[in-house]
Amino acid sequence: MQQGQLRESDYDHERFEERVWKLARDRDIGRRRFFELVGLASAGGFLTGCGRLDAPANSTTTTGTPAAPSPWVKPIPEDKFIIHKTNAEMRWEQMRGRGYATPNELFFIRNHTKTVRIDRGSWRLRVQGSGVARPLDLGYDELVKLGQTTVTRFVECAGNGRVFFGEAQGHKAEGSPWRLGAIGVAQWTGVPLGAVLERAGVKPTARDVMPVGLDELMVRRPMPLAKAMADDTLLVYGMNGEDLPPDHGAPVRALVPGWVGAANVKWVGKVEVSEQPLFSDWNTTSYVLLGPGYQPQGPAKGPVLTTVGVKSALELPWPATMTPGYQTVSGRSWSATGRIHQVKYRVDDGPWRPAQLKTPNEPAVWTQWSFDWDAIPGSHALRARATDDQGNTQPDTWPFNQQGYLYGAVVAHPVMVA
Ligand SMILES: Nc1nc2c(c(=O)[nH]1)N[C@H]1C(S)=C(S)[C@@H](COP(=O)(O)O)O[C@H]1N2
Ligand SMILES: [Mo]
Helix, strand or coil, X not given: CCHHHHCHHHHHHHHHHHXXXXXXXXXCCCHHHHHHHHCCHHHHHHHHHCCCXXXXXXXXXXXXXXXXXXXXXXXXXXXXXXEECCEEEECHHXXXXXXXXXXXXXXXXCCCCCCCCECCCCCEEEEECCCECCCEEEEHHHHHHXXXXXXXXXXXXXXXXXXXXXXXXXXXXXXXXXXXXXXXXEEEEEEEHHHHHHHXXXXXXXXXXXXXXXXXXXXXCCEEHHXXXXXXXXXXXXXXXXXXXXXXXXXXEEECCCECHHHCCCCXXXXXXXXXXXXXHHHCCCCECCCCCCCCECCECCCECCECCEEEEECCCCCEEECCEEEEEEEEEEECCCCEEEEEEEECCCCCEECEEXXXXXXXXXXXXXXXXXXXXXXXXXXXXXXXXXXXXXXXXXXXXXXXXXXXXXXXXXXXXX
16 A cells, blocks of 8 residues: 555545445446446555455456355354344344353354455554654564453444334334344454554654554544553454454454444554544444434534443344243343443333343443243243443433434343243
8 A cells, every 4th residue: 555545635535436436336336347447556556555365355257247255254154143234143042051252153243345354474554644653564473462462342333223213113224223133242352552553653642543444445433542542442363262253354453442333443454543533434424323413523424423332132032932931031231331230121011120140240341141030921021221330221212313323222022932
C-alpha cells in the first residue's frame, strides 16, 4: 500500500471505491470484472501490499457471474448455527452444559462480506498517520514479541436481538434477524494496542485510532485514544488457546471490550492514528441510531453506538420443547458495564424469582445461571431479567431504531411442554 493513501484525498478515493464496489456487488458484478471496468490499480495494490491473500477475495466465472464461494472457513453445521446470509448465529441450546467460554467451533460469525484468508508469513501491520511520530511496519513475529496479554471478554454484534423489534414489538428493523446468538465469550490473547502505539511514538495530540480490515470492504471503525490505550484493548492473535481462526480475523484482529462487535475489526492490516477525528461508514452510516427522536451528529447520521448493554439468553432451542416434570433451565446474562448482580426469571405471568448464579462471574463478561422448574403441559413463556452491579437492568420494551441495534429488553422464550 502506498504511503500516499494516508492523504485525505486518497482516503476519499478509497471510500469512493468502496461505494462503487457495493453498487457493483448489488448488480452481481464480480470483483475481477469490477476492477477491469473501473481500472483501479490501487485497490488491488492495497490487497497485495498488505499480505498475500491465499484465495481471491471473490472468484468469478468466465461470464463474470460471482461463483458464490462460502463466506466462512470453519464448518457451519445446521445443529450449531442459524445462517443469515454471510453470518452464522450460534444456537443457544449448544451452550448448555458447556464451560465459561464459547468454543471456537461454536463462536458466531459476522462477516460484512466474507472471511479473507491471509498468509501470516507475508502479513504486515502498518501503524501510521498524523498521530504517530514513528510509523511502524511489523511482521507477525515482530508483533507477537511486543506482548502477550490474555483476557476473557465477549464480542457481541450491535444487532443481536434485532428480530424482537418485529416479533415482540411489532416494528420490524432492517438487517440480519438475529435472535440472541450473536455473542460469544473467549479468552483472547494478544498485544495491548497501547504497547504498539507507544512503539510507534504515539503523540499526546493523537485523537482517534482506527484499525482497518483487509477484507473486501476494508471494514474499519475508529475509537478515541483513551479506549485504544486501555489495558484490555488488544491486537489479538490467539483465541481460547489456539491461533486466531480465519473466520475470527486471523492473523490479527482488534479486541475492543464492551464496544459493539463492529469495533472489533478482523483481519487488521493497518492502524490509522490521527490527530483529527476519523470517520468511516461504520461510525457514520451503520452502527448509528436512526429513526424518530434521533438527530445527526456531525458527519454521523445519528448517535454513534459505542457500548452494548445488559442481556440474557436461555440455553434452549427456539422454540423449545420439554417433557413435563422437574427440569433445570439454564442460561447466561452479560453486561458490558459491570458484573451481573442478579438474574430473575418468570414463568408466564407468575412471580419473578431469583435464578442461581454460578461462578466465575467476571465483570464485563457473562454469568451462567439456572433455575428448577416443574414444567406443566401446555405452551409457556420463560423470561429472564438481569441486573448488573452498576444498577443497569433489562426493561420490558426497547425504543425502536431503524437498523435494529442494541435490543436489550426482556425476551419471552416460547416453550412447549408435552
Ligand atoms: N474486517 C472486518 N472486521 C469485522 C467485521 C467484518 O465484516 N470485517 N464484522 C464486525 C462485526 S459487525 C462483528 S459483530 C464482529 C464479529 O466477530 P466474529 O465474526 O469473530 O464473531 O466482527 C467485526 N469485525
Ligand atoms: Mo456486528
